[in-house]
Structures are given as structure tokens and as C-alpha cells.
Amino acid sequence: MPRIAYVNGRYVRHSSAMVHIEDRGYQFADGVYEVCEIRHGYIVDMTRHLNRLDRSLGELRISWPMSRDALTQVIRQTLRRNHVRNGLFYLQVTRGVARRDHVFPVQGTPPSLVITAKSTDPSIIAAKNANGIKAITVFDNRWDRVDIKSVGLLPNAMARQQAKEAGAQEAIYIDADGMVKEGAATNVWIVDRNGTLVTRPADHGILRGITRTTLMDVGAKLELKIEERNFSVPEMLGAREVFITAATSICFPVVSIDGQTIANGHPGSISHKIREVFFDVAEKIAI
DSSP: OOOEEEETTEEEEGGGOOOOTTBHHHHHOOEEEEEEEEETTEEESHHHHHHHHHHHHHHHTOOOSSOHHHHHHHHHHHHHHTTOSSEEEEEEEESOBOSSOSSOOOTTOOOEEEEEEEEOOHHHHHHHHHHOEEEEEEEOOSOSOTTSOBSOOHHHHHHHHHHHHTTOSEEEEEOTTSBEEEESSSEEEEEOTTSOEEEOOSSSSSOOOHHHHHHHHHHHHTTOOEEEOOOBHHHHHTSSEEEEEOTTTSOEEEEEETTEEOTTSSOOHHHHHHHHHHHHHSOEEEO
């Protein structure tokens, strides 16, 4: 069966899906996106993802392409047409198509909406959880509004490529004060020497990840002590555990950073417990 995409009101073959050359997402990265996990036929944390989409659109003053209820139905239909039981959907909204000009197009220009869906192999994620992943640190060179989930991801792509060339799977951004921010596509957590679960505050400088938010609820269920505070690279390297979170991976243990082994070099018990409980806590909506 061919993959199907939704593009501005039409379901089309993924191989022939396209947008106009003057779409502002293509020319200015003037748009936002969401990625949401599908697990065993259920959409995970969709309410929180759509809430964040609403915030991102509001911050960039982009209109919703349709009502929230209608968008939910289009997402479901795209998933059904692609027969996704385990995988993800990608949703992108841009300011629309207009003559190339830096200022916004005239009021009433319709936003562009693209939705794609694909199946993934759960065994790949399971292997990464069992073995852990490697990461590198990079200086943060992104714009200041990384709290908006915008499609302007060139620095992230460059950081991920740098990680790949170093034999790692994630790049962790470090701020000018030497403090850990977040991964190129993830939030970063540590378990400190006191057994406390620590992550950087999401008030400024990082994206408030949906998996990050749900993990707070998971931590409460597990009666873990959680602190939102800044932490340095040396503290991260000396932590009992380091792991990263994202919608497509949930919770990957990090066993090496910049070539230095974390703890005993194996995935830790806290990240394992979190993965065991996560889907009991996360919202699940049937396709």
C-alpha cells in the first residue's frame, strides 16, 4: 500500500505530495509543527500536543488551518489510510502561500497544512533502550525563541549531523554559562548523586516537551523527587543516570557523552522504571 499524505484539503500519494514554491514555510521557515507517537493503535498525548500547537501558532500569529475537532478527524483519517498501529504522525502548519516578502501576507491568506504518517519498528527503540545511546555536547547557536516548535531547524540538523559524524545519536546544547540546555531534538534529564531527577526549567531557553511534561506525572506516580534547575556539564558527566526524552523515543538512556562513560556505562534503573510506567500515565486516544 502506498503512503498517503494530507496536503491542504486533499489526501494524496506521499510520493507526489507537494506545496507551492512560495509557501512561507519553504522560503522563510515561517511555520510550526508537531510530532506525535502512535502506540498499539492509540495516539499518545494528543491533547497536550494540540495545546502546544495552539501556543506555537499564537506566538507566531498564524491562524489555525481548521477547527481543532476537524483537525483531529483529519489526523485520524491520515493514520487510518496509512494503516499505522505503531509509529508517528507529523503535522505542519505554515503562514501559507504569498508573494515573497518578509512582512506577513494580507489578512485572510489561508495557512498551509500538511500531515504525514508512518509506521516504525518498535524493536529499534527497544534495542536503544537496552543498550543506551551516545551523545556529544555542542554550543547553542539557535535563535532565542526555541520555546516555539517552529520548522526553523537548520542548527538542529547541523548539530545532529555533527553527532552522527562523531559516532553518536544526539547532540546536547550547552549555553554560554556552560549549563546544559536540551538535545537537538530532545529534552535532557539527569539523576543526580542524591537520586533526584533533574531537568532544566522550561520557562525560557528550551522547548517544553510533551513527553517531558508527561514524565513529570510519571515521576509523581513513582514518588520520585524532581527538580527543575540548571545543571552543568561536569554535573551531567558525573550523574548516576542521563537520559533524553521525546515523543518518538519516550526515554533513551545516555551511556556516553563526548566519549566519557556515564556511571557504569549501562542504562540505569530510573529510566527503566519510567519507561515501564509511562504509557499507564500518558493520554491514549484511539485512532
